[in-house]
Amino acid sequence: MSAWRRLHVKVRRAHGLFTSRRVTEQYTWMYGPSTLGQNLSTGKPLRNDFFKAQLAAMRKKAADALPGSSWSPFDINPNLPPERADIVIIGGGVMGWSIAYWLKQKERVREGVKVIVVERDLTYSQASTVLSAGGIRQQFSLPENIHLSLASADFMRNINEHLGVLNEDPVDLQFNQSGYLFLASEEVAHIMEENYSTQRQVGAKVTLLSPTQLKEKFPWINTDGVALASYGLENEGWFDPWSLLNAFRRKAMSMGVIQCCGEVTGAVACSVVHDGITACVEQVQMPKGLEYQMVECAIVVNAAGAFSGKLAEMLGISSNPKDTIAGTPVPVEPRKRYIYVVHCPDGPGLDTPFLIDYSGMYFRREGLGGNYITGASPKEADEPDTSNLEVDHQFFEDSVWPRLAYRVPAFEKLKVTSAWAGFYDYNTFDQNGIIGDHPVINNMYFATGFSGHGLQQSPAAGRAVAELILDGNFKTLDMRGLGFRRIMAQEPILERNIL
Amino acid sequence: MLLSWRGQLRRKGIMRKNAYYDFTQRLYGSDIAAAFYILSLKGGFRFVGQSDWFRADQRGKFNWDFLNHKDTPLEEVDMSYTVINYRGLDNLEGQQSLRTLALRGCPEVDDWFLARLHVFEDSLEELDISHCPRITTGGLAALRNLKGLRRLDLSSLPGISSPGLVVILLEEMLPQCQIIATGYDYSIKQHGGEEEVQR
Numbered sequence: 001m002s003a004w005r006r007l008h009v010k011v012r013r014a015h016g017l018f019t020s021r022r023v024t025e026q027y028t029w030m031y032g033p034s035t036l037g038q039n040l041s042t043g044k045p046l047r048n049d050f051f052k053a054q055l056a057a058m059r060k061k062a063a064d065a066l067p068g069s070s071w072s073p074f075d076i077n078p079n080l081p082p083e084r085a086d087i088v089i090i091g092g093g094v095m096g097w098s099i100a101y102w103l104k105q106k107e108r109v110r111e112g113v114k115v116i117v118v119e120r121d122l123t124y125s126q127a128s129t130v131l132s133a134g135g136i137r138q139q140f141s142l143p144e145n146i147h148l149s150l151a152s153a154d155f156m157r158n159i160n161e162h163l164g165v166l167n168e169d170p171v172d173l174q175f176n177q178s179g180y181l182f183l184a185s186e187e188v189a190h191i192m193e194e195n196y197s198t199q200r201q202v203g204a205k206v207t208l209l210s211p212t213q214l215k216e217k218f219p220w221i222n223t224d225g226v227a228l229a230s231y232g233l234e235n236e237g238w239f240d241p242w243s244l245l246n247a248f249r250r251k252a253m254s255m256g257v258i259q260c261c262g263e264v265t266g267a268v269a270c271s272v273v274h275d276g277i278t279a280c281v282e283q284v285q286m287p288k289g290l291e292y293q294m295v296e297c298a299i300v301v302n303a304a305g306a307f308s309g310k311l312a313e314m315l316g317i318s319s320n321p322k323d324t325i326a327g328t329p330v331p332v333e334p335r336k337r338y339i340y341v342v343h344c345p346d347g348p349g350l351d352t353p354f355l356i357d358y359s360g361m362y363f364r365r366e367g368l369g370g371n372y373i374t375g376a377s378p379k380e381a382d383e384p385d386t387s388n389l390e391v392d393h394q395f396f397e398d399s400v401w402p403r404l405a406y407r408v409p410a411f412e413k414l415k416v417t418s419a420w421a422g423f424y425d426y427n428t429f430d431q432n433g434i435i436g437d438h439p440v441i442n443n444m445y446f447a448t449g450f451s452g453h454g455l456q457q458s459p460a461a462g463r464a465v466a467e468l469i470l471d472g473n474f475k476t477l478d479m480r481g482l483g484f485r486r487i488m489a490q491e492p493i494l495e496r497n498i499l
Numbered sequence: 500m501l502l503s504w505r506g507q508l509r510r511k512g513i514m515r516k517n518a519y520y521d522f523t524q525r526l527y528g529s530d531i532a533a534a535f536y537i538l539s540l541k542g543g544f545r546f547v548g549q550s551d552w553f554r555a556d557q558r559g560k561f562n563w564d565f566l567n568h569k570d571t572p573l574e575e576v577d578m579s580y581t582v583i584n585y586r587g588l589d590n591l592e593g594q595q596s597l598r599t600l601a602l603r604g605c606p607e608v609d610d611w612f613l614a615r616l617h618v619f620e621d622s623l624e625e626l627d628i629s630h631c632p633r634i635t636t637g638g639l640a641a642l643r644n645l646k647g648l649r650r651l652d653l654s655s656l657p658g659i660s661s662p663g664l665v666v667i668l669l670e671e672m673l674p675q676c677q678i679i680a681t682g683y684d685y686s687i688k689q690h691g692g693e694e695e696v697q698r
Contacts, residue, residue: 157585157611161510166503177614177641205617233617233644237637350668351643368636368664 081260091303092119093129097248098462104255120263131422135238136456137180138204141496151460153235171247173239179232181353189227205234306334306423308448334423344414361403430492436483517587536590542578579603604630610638617644629654655682
């Protein structure tokens with residue numbers, strides 16, 4: 001009798017659309033007649049579920065129609081930024097997210113500052129961060145730069161303490177501890193010696209090598225024309241920029257920073273204080289379409305990288321007459337640089353440093369399979385056109401390969417496997433970062449113009465800007481030398497080791 | 500929140516253990532301070548010219564006789580299975596005659612630690628970093644500065660992805676060094692084939 005009943009149940013179930021029913025049915029079969037009996041009593045065909053769904057939808061409609069519900073006849077884009085915020089960071093690269101993280105890290109009260117990061121392209125197709133070679137070095141000539149790099153290396157050493165999120169994977173930067181090797185010819189050897197003493201004084205671990213020592217350490221180098229070499233022993237190397245960006249972003253978003261995908265297309269000043277203009281309402285345009293949202297904010301941080309100059313112009317900084325203090329434009333413009341991936345099976349091995357030649361050529365190892373990344377800085381006269389990110393392979397043939405093959409004879413036989421181009425946020429004034437507030441516009445801060453070494457200075461620079469905003473002064477590192485004031489006063493602080 | 504506190508307390512404990520023994524250094528000199536630091540972390544060492552090792556036992560108790568050997572540098576240090584980290588190397592930095600360093604199974608030894616070992620580049624001859632979970636290929640590139648290295652033990656490092664290739668590259672980088680790398684599966688798995696090359 002019970003067997004016939006079981007068969008009956010099976011036949012009914014077989015008409016069902018829900019395969020999970022069949023699984024549960026198999027299960028209950030093993031557990032004896034009592035559960036089977038339970039199934040039989042509740043087992044009704046699917047028509048009941050269909051009605052249940054309809055009823056639920058009708059109930060929801062009724063609840064929405066009543067007052068007190070959040071339904072509105074107009075479809076609001078859920079991706080719009082909030083209407084009010086404390087700090088708006090324009091630019092979602094590693095610098096912008098670093099500032100956002102440090103702002104949240106330093107706030108004393110929980111949810112003390114409402115921070116929004118506005119990024120116009122979440123695929124980061126043109127962002128300098130992800131297209132960079134990813135190196136970090138302390139071999140600069142300016143003490144502020146050395147301090148920034150050292151502090152950033154310290155940050156990256158303990159990155160999981162800073163940016164570790166509970167229940168998520170630990171941050172893996174894939175840091176290669178290989179060091180930078182700068183080569184100097186006769187003319188610039190004295191500059192290198194001065195730089196070496198500055199670096200040693202500040203605390204960077206560098207050593208000078210003579211051509212014979214160089215040949216002994218790296219037998220694959222051709223030391224013709226090299227008078228002196230400077231080699232980094234510690235805290236130098238290269239890492240994965242995308243991991244750092246994502247680590248900052250993940251941690252900042254876990255602390256409550258709001259990410260917004262949109263482009264800032266204007267600003268409305270809402271109060272004029274003496275000569276200063278306080279820009280405090282930003283117009284953020286959504287990426288696809290004509291929607292925009294006006295965001296009221298107290299502080300604006302310009303971390304837009306290569307496009308900072310254009311952004312500052314659009315926000316009306318240089319709408320003032322050119323010779324006033326308020327009218328000085330932000331001297332940051334994009335400069336296109338190429339990176340070529342080459343494959344050379346007989347190339348130097350695991351100890352290849354990030355070699356930078358005095359002619360402007362550089363290369364480093366990539367992975368373990370005999371691949372290298374190389375490039376060179378073009379001369380001022382033939383800067384490539386910056387309207388797109390197309391790669392010029394002729395540049396490799398003309399400028400990079402000859403110098404590469406001259407310096408490392410093994411590279412005479414190589415094959416270019418891939419290439420890409422990226423923008424430097426080039427500071428046309430003195431090629432060093434601009435960190436600080438605008439002297440006239442009292443709520444605009446800058447963290448841009450790093451001209452190729454922004455990624456390696458981003459953790460420390462983010463902390464400096466956050467200290468400036470929240471504490472009013474630089475606390476850990478004194479970056480007053482890198483402020484906007486030097487641009488007003490037309491006093492460049494030149495970096496003599498830029499590539 | 501409790502979980503993150505637990506993690507923070509653990510990290511603070513490790514930082515405290517690896518702090519710089521400034522007081523001991525000023526009173527007794529850097530060699531005794533280094534020796535004291537090693538014994539506090541339950542490691543072991545041997546002085547230059549001596550033949551017996553000073554070790555701390557499981558409970559952390561050790562013999563205070565090492566105080567008799569003032570101003571004698573350390574020759575061999577065994578910090579296996581201790582929580583030594585980058586900051587702890589502050590205490591060992593002045594040792595210019597260190598020949599052997601054993602760091603087997605240390606959970607806090609990572610790539611940055613290996614990069615800092617360049618301070619021993621003239622004297623270090625034997626290095627054992629087997630079973631350290633945090634070491635990756637990028638850190639092994641940092642061993643290029645240790646030109647005097649004769650013996651390197653890299654067994655069972657879970658962080659390296661292609662151990663066979665890494666060992667070959669290291670042998671090219673350090674030609675006079677004998678590299679021991681056991682505990683890896685060197686078999687080459689072919690697609691659909693049955694070939695296996697065992698090292």
